[in-house]
Amino acid sequence: MVDGMHKGHGRSNAKVGAGHVVETQQFDRETIEKLFKLADSLEGVREESLKGKIMAALFYEPSTRTRLSFESAMLHLGGSVITMENGSESSSATKGETLEDSTRVVNHYADVIVMRHPEAGASARAAAVSKVPVINAGDGAGQHPTQSLLDLYTIRRELGRTDDIRIAFVGDLKYGRAARSLGYLLAKFKNIHMTFVSSEALKMGDDIKTYLKKHKVTYDETEKFEDAMHKCDVMYQTRIQKERFASQEEYQKFKGVYIINRKLADSMKKGAIIIHPLPRVGEITPEVDDSPHAVYFKQVGYGLLIRMALLKTILGGRKMK
Amino acid sequence: MVDGMHKGHGRSNAKVGAGHVVETQQFDRETIEKLFKLADSLEGVREESLKGKIMAALFYEPSTRTRLSFESAMLHLGGSVITMENGSESSSATKGETLEDSTRVVNHYADVIVMRHPEAGASARAAAVSKVPVINAGDGAGQHPTQSLLDLYTIRRELGRTDDIRIAFVGDLKYGRAARSLGYLLAKFKNIHMTFVSSEALKMGDDIKTYLKKHKVTYDETEKFEDAMHKCDVMYQTRIQKERFASQEEYQKFKGVYIINRKLADSMKKGAIIIHPLPRVGEITPEVDDSPHAVYFKQVGYGLLIRMALLKTILGGRKMK
Amino acid sequence: MVDGMHKGHGRSNAKVGAGHVVETQQFDRETIEKLFKLADSLEGVREESLKGKIMAALFYEPSTRTRLSFESAMLHLGGSVITMENGSESSSATKGETLEDSTRVVNHYADVIVMRHPEAGASARAAAVSKVPVINAGDGAGQHPTQSLLDLYTIRRELGRTDDIRIAFVGDLKYGRAARSLGYLLAKFKNIHMTFVSSEALKMGDDIKTYLKKHKVTYDETEKFEDAMHKCDVMYQTRIQKERFASQEEYQKFKGVYIINRKLADSMKKGAIIIHPLPRVGEITPEVDDSPHAVYFKQVGYGLLIRMALLKTILGGRKMK
Numbered sequence: 001m002v003d004g005m006h007k008g009h010g011r012s013n014a015k016v017g018a019g020h021v022v023e024t025q026q027f028d029r030e031t032i033e034k035l036f037k038l039a040d041s042l043e044g045v046r047e048e049s050l051k052g053k054i055m056a057a058l059f060y061e062p063s064t065r066t067r068l069s070f071e072s073a074m075l076h077l078g079g080s081v082i083t084m085e086n087g088s089e090s091s092s093a094t095k096g097e098t099l100e101d102s103t104r105v106v107n108h109y110a111d112v113i114v115m116r117h118p119e120a121g122a123s124a125r126a127a128a129v130s131k132v133p134v135i136n137a138g139d140g141a142g143q144h145p146t147q148s149l150l151d152l153y154t155i156r157r158e159l160g161r162t163d164d165i166r167i168a169f170v171g172d173l174k175y176g177r178a179a180r181s182l183g184y185l186l187a188k189f190k191n192i193h194m195t196f197v198s199s200e201a202l203k204m205g206d207d208i209k210t211y212l213k214k215h216k217v218t219y220d221e222t223e224k225f226e227d228a229m230h231k232c233d234v235m236y237q238t239r240i241q242k243e244r245f246a247s248q249e250e251y252q253k254f255k256g257v258y259i260i261n262r263k264l265a266d267s268m269k270k271g272a273i274i275i276h277p278l279p280r281v282g283e284i285t286p287e288v289d290d291s292p293h294a295v296y297f298k299q300v301g302y303g304l305l306i307r308m309a310l311l312k313t314i315l316g317g318r319k320m321k
Numbered sequence: 322m323v324d325g326m327h328k329g330h331g332r333s334n335a336k337v338g339a340g341h342v343v344e345t346q347q348f349d350r351e352t353i354e355k356l357f358k359l360a361d362s363l364e365g366v367r368e369e370s371l372k373g374k375i376m377a378a379l380f381y382e383p384s385t386r387t388r389l390s391f392e393s394a395m396l397h398l399g400g401s402v403i404t405m406e407n408g409s410e411s412s413s414a415t416k417g418e419t420l421e422d423s424t425r426v427v428n429h430y431a432d433v434i435v436m437r438h439p440e441a442g443a444s445a446r447a448a449a450v451s452k453v454p455v456i457n458a459g460d461g462a463g464q465h466p467t468q469s470l471l472d473l474y475t476i477r478r479e480l481g482r483t484d485d486i487r488i489a490f491v492g493d494l495k496y497g498r499a500a501r502s503l504g505y506l507l508a509k510f511k512n513i514h515m516t517f518v519s520s521e522a523l524k525m526g527d528d529i530k531t532y533l534k535k536h537k538v539t540y541d542e543t544e545k546f547e548d549a550m551h552k553c554d555v556m557y558q559t560r561i562q563k564e565r566f567a568s569q570e571e572y573q574k575f576k577g578v579y580i581i582n583r584k585l586a587d588s589m590k591k592g593a594i595i596i597h598p599l600p601r602v603g604e605i606t607p608e609v610d611d612s613p614h615a616v617y618f619k620q621v622g623y624g625l626l627i628r629m630a631l632l633k634t635i636l637g638g639r640k641m642k
Numbered sequence: 643m644v645d646g647m648h649k650g651h652g653r654s655n656a657k658v659g660a661g662h663v664v665e666t667q668q669f670d671r672e673t674i675e676k677l678f679k680l681a682d683s684l685e686g687v688r689e690e691s692l693k694g695k696i697m698a699a700l701f702y703e704p705s706t707r708t709r710l711s712f713e714s715a716m717l718h719l720g721g722s723v724i725t726m727e728n729g730s731e732s733s734s735a736t737k738g739e740t741l742e743d744s745t746r747v748v749n750h751y752a753d754v755i756v757m758r759h760p761e762a763g764a765s766a767r768a769a770a771v772s773k774v775p776v777i778n779a780g781d782g783a784g785q786h787p788t789q790s791l792l793d794l795y796t797i798r799r800e801l802g803r804t805d806d807i808r809i810a811f812v813g814d815l816k817y818g819r820a821a822r823s824l825g826y827l828l829a830k831f832k833n834i835h836m837t838f839v840s841s842e843a844l845k846m847g848d849d850i851k852t853y854l855k856k857h858k859v860t861y862d863e864t865e866k867f868e869d870a871m872h873k874c875d876v877m878y879q880t881r882i883q884k885e886r887f888a889s890q891e892e893y894q895k896f897k898g899v900y901i902i903n904r905k906l907a908d909s910m911k912k913g914a915i916i917i918h919p920l921p922r923v924g925e926i927t928p929e930v931d932d933s934p935h936a937v938y939f940k941q942v943g944y945g946l947l948i949r950m951a952l953l954k955t956i957l958g959g960r961k962m963k
Contacts, residue, residue, distance in 0.1 A: 072431065082714055241416075278422070301429040385729070392724045618746050625750050
């Protein structure tokens with residue numbers, strides 16, 4: 001299965017060796033389905049299958065949620081964790097060590113590296129020199145493949161399928177990594193229609209649209225939020241990221257445009273779901289939380305299962321010495 | 322026993338569900354005695370009773386001592402730990418996530434949450450939405466219930482009783498959370514007399530005095546430190562907290578008023594003890610450390626036992642899946 | 643073997659009790675050789691010999707590499723870890739607690755303390771009051787004994803011997819702790835010749851030269867880098883530490899003087915090695931990395947083995963309660 005992860009679709013990278021999880025495109029459908037079945041089987045499980053194995057969480061920018069999720073996943077499987085929480089201020093980085101050298105060093109300390117980095121391509125650079133698998137836990141404007149996998153897994157768990165999906169993406173589609181990455185991943189499935197709901201200034205980029213056309217995914221663009229809510233199977237709400245805007249004024253302008261309130265949630269089709277990569281800061285109002293459509297907190301639990309499944313797949317094959 | 326923790330005395334909170342440890346008042350005498358007996362039995366123990374269980378230490382303000390104490394307690398019982406060390410600067414909090422949402426997320430990662438927060442009531446807010454037990458590890462001007470429990474446990478271990486106690490509280494009684502909390506806890510026992518020794522500006526608040534009267538605890542207030550030292554069974558010294566004063570000058574004024582030196586320590590009754598929540602910064606001079614009355618470092622070990630006993634009580638009932 | 647660690651050579655400290663690892667000079671040759679044999683036997687090993695044991699990593703200044711190395715070593719042996727990552731900004735230190743008090747507190751939480759501190763002598767101060775072993779993981783301008791041990795172990799593994807060594811030290815010999823410490827350690831072995839290559843302003847101090855004369859180690863000083871490269875068995879390259887210079891200009895002046903490039907590496911004797919405490923920031927060019935002489939990344943792995951061997955020696959003797 002580890003091999004199956006690296007058949008290299010999309011802009012996959014020849015330098016990426018066995019076991020690395022660098023970008024969403026590297027997964028083929030068969031591998032994804034195996035991974036999801038494994039995730040299903042790990043629900044509620046605490047085991048010792050990774051006893052003696054060590055995961056290094058190397059976070060060059062803070063991301064508490066993602067870090068705790070990976071660490072918890074490793075501990076659920078009986079493994080151990082070493083952590084660098086804010087690597088950009090770490091002694092090695094401050095002293096001027098390259099990412100490649102840091103990776104070569106940590107290779108001696110851990111069996112797998114989970115890496116978060118503010119620069120796109122950082123994980124691929126690390127993977128290119130690493131002797132142990134590198135899992136990309138978000139690299140700036142680049143990718144966050146385990147987020148896409150858990151988004152898709154949430155859809156599969158809640159809708160019971162990964163084909164025949166009408167999905168709407170809302171919010172910051174220009175800068176938001178999560179929506180873009182899931183777009184790439186869904187393109188591997190059948191009969192997918194995407195609706196992009198955004199302000200003109202935050203529209204989905206042309207690169208992904210070209211990719212979708214090539215992979216026979218249909219899409220439309222609209223500013224009509226209500227209409228998209230009625231029609232979709234999946235509403236992917238995202239946070240307008242304050243840190244992406246030059247001024248507080250500009251941020252405020254876009255922040256309030258697309259908010260899901262209870263009335264809008266209630267207008268959704270039966271069985272339709274609202275997902276969100278979290279944290280939310282107002283783009284879904286609290287009274288939506290107990291709507292049957294709201295699955296964004298269950299999504300966190302699905303994310304734990306996906307990360308457990310990935311760690312188990314990557315590390316389980318190697319025997320404890 | 323977990324149930325016994327929540328009979329709700331004092332200003333206990335109806336929203337607080339099973340297993341949470343939110344405030345000192347929630348414990349009844351029977352529960353406390355069971356907890357202390359369990360703590361006794363854990364002295365010197367390393368076990369695997371919590372193997373497979375995960376504790377999340379969510380610290381929204383740094384408190385190294387308290388964090389390491391809880392983490393060590395969990396590890397002594399064979400459990401594992403995930404840690405957020407400075408949550409107020411964490412990515413989620415910075416991005417504007419509510420404490421409630423963060424709690425809902427971490428519910429998927431851990432079996433128990435130990436929470437430190439700068440705002441009073443934060444733990445109760447977290448407990449109100451949490452599906453796993455929340456232990457308050459200090460919430461600003463609010464409470465620090467495990468500190469009170471370990472203070473009382475120290476008294477019980479060193480004096481052999483929790484009734485018939487003459488205790489003097491010294492230092493910053495106005496802002497100091499530790500002395501106030503222990504006051505609430507002692508009110509559950511018999512024949513307690515409290516002496517409050519402080520400068521006029523740092524006097525114990527009226528709220529707790531009203532509480533004591535209601536619970537038949539006698540007390541007096543004095544500025545005569547030496548006299549209190551001679552008479553008490555327990556001298557509870559506290560640090561004058563620099564961070565509570567507007568100016569360095571004002572802090573310096575109060576800092577040097579009540580210092581326990583060796584001569585004062587030697588004037589205590591046989592068997593009387595000096596306790597302190599630590600860190601100390603001069604209010605007990607180093608030559609007191611090897612006095613038979615000085616138990617403030619032993620107190621740290623008692624604290625570990627109390628936290629082990631709490632974690633074992635809260636988590637031990639649930640079986641490993 | 644723990645006893646053998648404390649026969650006290652050089653400026654060893656009478657206050658240092660059993661099990662502490664405070665300075666390079668405390669180790670005698672027999673102890674070092676036992677430690678190296680144990681390290682040999684731990685290659686590729688994951689075991690549970692330290693199950694139930696807790697290591698506290700108390701870092702009063704950040705040092706990600708050293709911290710992760712010790713933590714990984716402890717986890718490889720089945721032990722657990724509690725961590726204070728940036729202690730100088732920790733709550734206890736900020737509130738004014740002494741290092742001695744902090745040590746007394748952590749004594750209740752851990753079976754061994756690994757301490758990094760910006761002040762020389764800090765580890766010895768901690769060891770003087772600690773009831774559990776303290777391992778010095780670098781104390782400012784003082785020592786970093788486990789670095790010296792791993793440097794020597796690297797030499798032993800790569801050259802097959804610790805006597806009859808011609809070693810050149812290059813770079814910042816005045817401020818660089820690593821080169822100085824290894825100098826002290828090598829003085830315990832036979833037929834050692836040292837060459838100090840540095841700019842006039844960064845020359846090796848007189849204290850160590852006096853020590854070497856007393857211990858019958860020959861040495862010479864030169865600015866001729868190429869010549870030293872040809873003749874040595876071991877080239878110890880070190881980083882010019884930016885943080886030691888008053889101005890950026892002065893740092894730049896010294897930074898570029900002694901750089902090992904591929905041509906220089908190729909001029910070395912057969913079997914000769916280049917070692918480096920890392921991180922490097924340009925003083926060894928990347929094309930040297932796959933030279934047979936380059937062992938600085940293998941050195942990281944040897945460091946893990948040395949720290950495993952130390953922890954096992956120190957903690958292995960005590961039984962799990």
